[in-house]
Structure formats: C-alpha cells, structure tokens
Amino acid sequence: MVFMRLVCLYLIYPRFTLGRLLHSEGKIIGGVYAEEGAYPFAVSFQFDFGRHFCGGNVLTEKTVLSACHCARLSREKRYFLFWRTETYAVAGSIDRTSKQTQKRLVSQFLSHKKCDVKQYGWVYDYGLAVLKNPFNILKIQNNIRPIQIENISLANDVQSMIRSRAVCRSMGWGSQVIVKPGAHYTGLSSVLKEVKINLMTYEACMELLCEPPKSRCVGDIEKRHQICGIGPDREDVCSGDSGSALVCNGKAVAITSWGPACGEYRYPTMYSLLNVPFQWTSGGNSILVNFLALLLIIFSIKR
Template sequence: MMHALHDLLLLCLLTCVGQNAQGSEIINGRPVPESLMRYMASVQIDGKHVCGGFLVSEDFVLTAAHCDKNSPMEVVLGTHNLKKVNNDRMRFSVKTCKHKYYDKVESGNDIMLLQLSRKVQLDKKVKPIQLAKKAIKATDNMKCLVAGWGFTATNGKAVDVLNRVDVPLIDLNVCKKQWKFQKVVLPKGVLCAGGYGTKNGFCQGDSGGPLVCNGTAVGIVSFNMNGNCDYPNRPNVYTDISQHLAWIRNILKKKRC
C-alpha cells in the first residue's frame, strides 16, 4: 500500500513538473535596456506570449521543446515591449524543429529550433547571440543571467517589458541532490542556476529563454519545482546547450530540420 502511494505521489510530482514548466519568467528582476539583449524573442500562439527564445542565426530561434503546443506558432523579434510590435517587420511565422528524442521535460532533450518564415534583418535592434562551445561548471565563476516576459511571482501577472536577473550557477551534484529530495532524478545534459540559495530565478511565462554567462548562451530555461517561484527552494533547471551543438549546427547548416 505504501509503495503504491509513493509511486502515485511521484507520478503526480513529475506530471506537475511537466505541466508547470511551460514558460517561466523572472523573479526579482529589472527591466532590460533597449540597447541590450537584442537576441531575445517572444514565442507566441494566437498573438499571445507563451515562451521565450533567442536568435541564433538569421533563420533560426532557439527555445525549449515543451513550448510546442501543437498549434501554429509565431516569433516576435526586435522589441523589449510586447505592446510595441510592428507585425509586418517584427512578427515571423515559424516551422518547429523539435529534438527527435524529446518526450517530456523530466526526460531531457528539452530543446527546439524555430525556423523563421523569412530571414530577419540584422541591425542595432536585432542581433543573434553566440552559443557556448563547451560545457561550463559552477566553479568557472561566471556571471550569469536569465531574462524573459511573464510572471514576476508565483501565480502572478505577466509583464509587457523584458526583465532580467542575475543568477548563480549551481554545482550539478548539489543540484541533483536537491532534486533527489523531491524524488526527481535529473536527466543528462542539464545545468542548474538560481532558485536555490538565492531569491532570484525564473517562473511561469518564459521557458525557452537563455541562460547567459559572459555574453554567451549556455542554457535554455526548462523547469522549476512545480511552478513554485517563491525562492529559494529547488535549483532551476536548464538544458545544457553544449550537449546539443552538433544537432544545432547540423540544422543551421542545412537550413531545415
């Protein structure tokens, strides 16, 4: 009986992780100046923001695989204020290129490329970000940040202006141990930053956004603890971009999934 109850609770936790990880936002953040983070993208469905993303080439935006809702998606580029969107110039329909081994967030491979319907015009308002070329460790002492649109508190309200917050990298062994207390075994190919040992982190509204360290995108927002953004609690989990470089480069080179 107790074993069955344990399995039921674990199933509920993992289901909640998957359901509540959809998009995450910024806790204790501040507005991003218009001149910075010009690679940020708003991933939208029916004209509404559902996830973050970031430009990696003239043709592609990188985001999280769980942002795919099996509905036509669009991307908005070139603005930090979602109330100020020129649809003819800033809005792009997209084709989804989801990682073939993605199943659910707790299983890993939470990564997806979005192929833009047309090349974006790179200028002072739109600029791609460089991707990490190798894995990083918490001991690398890098200054990192996460940014996005959406809730600024658990079950809060979305914001129209892009926000960012500094987050510390967390040693992966420490992160695994903390999540083990939740009866969750982290998948391979993830990074942890924020949400633990700090009040800073992400929340509902911006999954798919980048974890940026020293101006380089190293991770993709994946999930937190049951959508609970009242930090500190458990470490925030990101997809490790360095583990998917070959997959990314292959698609960017072929310019198709």
C-alpha cells in the same frame, strides 16, 4: 479544447513544474527590467491574439532556438509535438507590445528527437522554430542580432563555471506573480526582465531537488545534459520563460527548461546545455547536426 491542453502543458514550467511552462517552471519572479538592446537575440513566442507563452533566441534571420516543450501537448501522460497554425516570433524590443518589434509567422517547429519527460523533468529540451519570412537583422540601428553561443565542446569549460559558482543571467517575459505557491502563477510581463542566476554543483543541486515539499529527485543531472542554477532572494525564472537563454560571460551556454517552483521555495532551475548533438524531427523527417554546426540546418529545412 486543444488550446486549453496546450496552455496546461505550458504551465508545467518545464519549469513548467512539470507542468508549468518552464519556469514555473518558466517565468521571472523578481529580477529587474532589461535595458533596451541588452539581449538583441531575445524572442517572444506569441499566439495570434498576442498572448506570450515562451521565449526563444535568434540563431539566423529565419531560425529561432527554443525549448521543445514549448510545442508539446499532453495526452494520456504522453507528450506530442503540437504547434498552432498562427504562432508568431516577435523580436526587436524589450517591450514585446511595441510597434518597433518585428513579428514573423512560424512556419515549422522542429523538436529534438529525444525530447521527452523523464521522471519529473524534461530531457533534450531543444526546439527550433523556422520562420515563414526572415527577420531583418541587417537594418541600421536594428535591435535584432543572432545569439552568441559559447563554444563549450569541452566539458571542462562548464565544470569550471560550476565549480566557481559563476553568476549568469537569464531573461524572459514570463509570469511575475505567485498566486498559489508551487501551482499557480500569473502576470506576464510586457517588458523583458532579467535575473541573476548562480550556477550550482550537481551534488548541491540534487540535494535541494530532493527536499520537500516538492521533491524532484531526478537522478544524475549531468547525464541529462543539464546544469542547475538558482536565483538570489527567491528570484527566479517561471512560466513563460522557457526557451530563453542562460548567458554567462556574455555568451549563451544553455536554455531554460524546467524546475519545481518559481522562487517561492529554494529549488534550482534546470537549464539545457548547448553542447549536445541535435537530431531534429518534424513529422517523419529528422536531421542530425552538432550544435556548433547548427546554422547549417537552415539548408536542410523545407522553405
């Protein structure tokens, strides 16, 4: 029963939809298959039986950045941190089923202290998975590399990209098939896909979000520390893509969070910016750290 509730939450997309897991609010509809080695930081989170459910990004050999809603359980309209005992981080190939991948057990999952659902979507949607054993990222011809994060401590950097409608890319192994528009998605990809994402101004984004049939008027998006992006020709991220990176100019600036649909309607997706202070919580313990110093967190986590 607990597992079923987790799956239902996953479908919040956060793009879950609010209910679908990130995109699909969490998958890639359309798009193209990524080239091997194009995104060496990409991680597939899987249950012990191999089912993919969220994306992530290698920070260090023992830590993976993702979305906090990937480990949230819904109960009586409230969300609780939940992580299955046997959950794995898989990296090293665009084919998540390949024998070339490295598979590591997740020993701990930290969530941003302020992660929650506000109105229709997630805020402070950041999570950090700690691995029991490290990825081998020093191996010759290895396809695993830590993600490069854009130094966006100055808001002007992001604003400039938004004003110029910069074209970025997001990726994932999420759903590919729309079964019921705005409600049901299926067909997880075994091979990593990528999709071009056009950044939008906050004004244009809020206008689209408030349109029917699935209006999500969430207020000031900028204050939510998020940016909006929309794919071309009804292409988008969807269920299962949550937690994956949004890459602009070769560096990550945000991670996939939530959205009302998966491309079947002209709604944008929300991406959580990587320029906010992080206060992680696991049980009764919390850690406060600026994102640019995030790598130091590995020294504060029980091994």
